[in-house]
Amino acid sequence: MASMYDHPGEQAAQDPIRLLAIRDTPLSVDEVFAAVGDDAAGGTALFVGTVRNHDGGADVDTLGYSCHPTAEAEMRRIAEKVTADFPVRALAAVHRVGDLAVGDLAVVVAVSCPHRGEAFEACRKLIDDLKHEVPIWKHQKFSDGTEEWVGAC
Numbered sequence: 001m002a003s004m005y006d007h008p009g010e011q012a013a014q015d016p017i018r019l020l021a022i023r024d025t026p027l028s029v030d031e032v033f034a035a036v037g038d039d040a041a042g043g044t045a046l047f048v049g050t051v052r053n054h055d056g057g058a059d060v061d062t063l064g065y066s067c068h069p070t071a072e073a074e075m076r077r078i079a080e081k082v083t084a085d086f087p088v089r090a091l092a093a094v095h096r097v098g099d100l101a102v103g104d105l106a107v108v109v110a111v112s113c114p115h116r117g118e119a120f121e122a123c124r125k126l127i128d129d130l131k132h133e134v135p136i137w138k139h140q141k142f143s144d145g146t147e148e149w150v151g152a153c
Helices: 029-035 071-085 115-134
Strands: 018-022 043-050 059-067 090-096 098-100 105-113 135-141 147-151
Touching: 018 029, 018 071, 029 043, 029 090, 029 105, 043 115, 059 090, 071 090, 071 115, 090 115, 115 135
Parallel strands: 018 090
Antiparallel strands: 043 105, 059 098, 059 135, 090 105, 135 147
8 A cells, every 4th residue: 555655746855945045135925935836835834034113021123133154054954954854845044134124024934845734843943943043143222222132042
């Protein structure tokens, strides 16, 4: 009896990492979504992180992201781990650096897999690991004149 995973479309793609970047220009949800298009994918999960107007009970006026030169290599390491752990057909992740305004896109990640559950799990793993392990730092300035740095590492 054949397994439901016998079809090549049920397996991870040969090179599922389609787009990884750190940019100082505005991000595009459409670009990331298009990058993970795959005819064998039945589910695509997309996460968009935006700059909010508050953090820790304080009003955020401005925010800037900076990164270590190894940040993109760390993104690739995490992406490779996600594609090894899940049947990923396609994966994309972009993160913004520079000065951002409230409402701007800070990060966009997407994963497509044969099924929706796998896509959700893989996307969650991707964004959580990027947030915790990639050396990107957020500098927040609050309306009360205080500021703080928040880092991934």
